[in-house]
Amino acid sequence: MIDLVIDQRRKDLGGFEVGRVLPFAKRRMIGPFIFFDHMGPADFQPGFGREVDVRPHPHIGLSTLSYLFEGEMTHRDSVGVTQPIRPGEVNWMTAGKGITHSERFETLREHGGRMNGIQAWCALPVEDEEIDPSFNHYGADTLPTYEAGGLWARLIAGQAYGASSPVKTHSPMFYVHWQLKPGARADLPAEYPERAAYVAQGVVEVDGRQFHEGQMMVFEPGQTIVFTAVTDAIVMLLGGEPIGPRLIEWNFVASTKDRLEQAKADWRAGRMKLPDADDQEFIPLPEPPPPPSPL
Numbered sequence: 001m002i003d004l005v006i007d008q009r010r011k012d013l014g015g016f017e018v019g020r021v022l023p024f025a026k027r028r029m030i031g032p033f034i035f036f037d038h039m040g041p042a043d044f045q046p047g048f049g050r051e052v053d054v055r056p057h058p059h060i061g062l063s064t065l066s067y068l069f070e071g072e073m074t075h076r077d078s079v080g081v082t083q084p085i086r087p088g089e090v091n092w093m094t095a096g097k098g099i100t101h102s103e104r105f106e107t108l109r110e111h112g113g114r115m116n117g118i119q120a121w122c123a124l125p126v127e128d129e130e131i132d133p134s135f136n137h138y139g140a141d142t143l144p145t146y147e148a149g150g151l152w153a154r155l156i157a158g159q160a161y162g163a164s165s166p167v168k169t170h171s172p173m174f175y176v177h178w179q180l181k182p183g184a185r186a187d188l189p190a191e192y193p194e195r196a197a198y199v200a201q202g203v204v205e206v207d208g209r210q211f212h213e214g215q216m217m218v219f220e221p222g223q224t225i226v227f228t229a230v231t232d233a234i235v236m237l238l239g240g241e242p243i244g245p246r247l248i249e250w251n252f253v254a255s256t257k258d259r260l261e262q263a264k265a266d267w268r269a270g271r272m273k274l275p276d277a278d279d280q281e282f283i284p285l286p287e288p289p290p291p292p293s294p295l
Contacts, residue, residue, distance in 0.1 A: 031240025035121035046112040054103040059095035061253040066091040068117035077101035088140030099133035150184030173240030180229035188225040195239035202233030
């Protein structure tokens with residue numbers, strides 16, 4: 001039933017920690033999901049430094065999916081969009097042939113507060129890798145919800161449980177936010193061949209084992225998975241149809257090495273337009289690691 005358990009790896013991004021789950025050495029993707037970071041949870045005092053902000057940087061070949069439990073950040077991109085995101089909302093940015101964007105924390109910097117959310121990337125199908133970049137924002141009240149027996153659920157993206165999210169996706173997938181009260185039971189049906197669940201808060205029991213915050217369970221196909229909440233819990237369900245292997249380097253996703261190299265060269269040479277409302281700085285392309293020293 002449970003094929004693999006992935007523990008998040010904490011990474012400091014410059015004054016702000018994330019828990020990285022995907023990609024993982026033994027499992028690179030779950031359906032189209034190729035990147036999965038738990039941002040925080042972290043508490044900020046008013047006036048914290050700008051090093052926490054994510055300066056302008058590029059993407060190709062993917063859609064980014066931002067979803068917050070707590071906090072606020074402001075997205076700015078090279079197609080001219082400036083859009084804050086707040087809890088329960090979705091920022092869906094499709095990079096396609098190339099986009100740049102930043103994520104800033106002006107509101108948190110002014111007032112202080114808690115940041116807690118998920119940043120996920122979905123790789124695009126090969127036929128969509130070079131589409132024009134675009135951005136869409138979806139309010140919390142536009143996303144389907146369900147509540148019964150100690151379970152509250154929101155369908156963030158894709159199709160599941162007979163419902164469809166308005167978020168425009170590019171391949172068959174699902175992404176669901178569960179909130180469970182202690183003792184509540186909920187099922188994940190065998191609708192998609194690739195499925196996983198990430199515990200964002202609390203403790204849940206699956207197949208006689210307990211799983212806690214920061215763990216992702218990857219499931220074998222073909223069986224309904226039953227969850228029981230041991231404590232108040234938040235669980236993110238994700239997966240879909242596989243779209244084939246992808247290469248990932250820095251912020252770029254592609255189906256060929258040549259396309260990755262072209263994207264790196266374009267960014268290094270300044271050929272990718274910076275966000276209209278945030279064009280005074282950017283993140284340089286990381287230098288490759290030095291070769292190992294001879295013995």
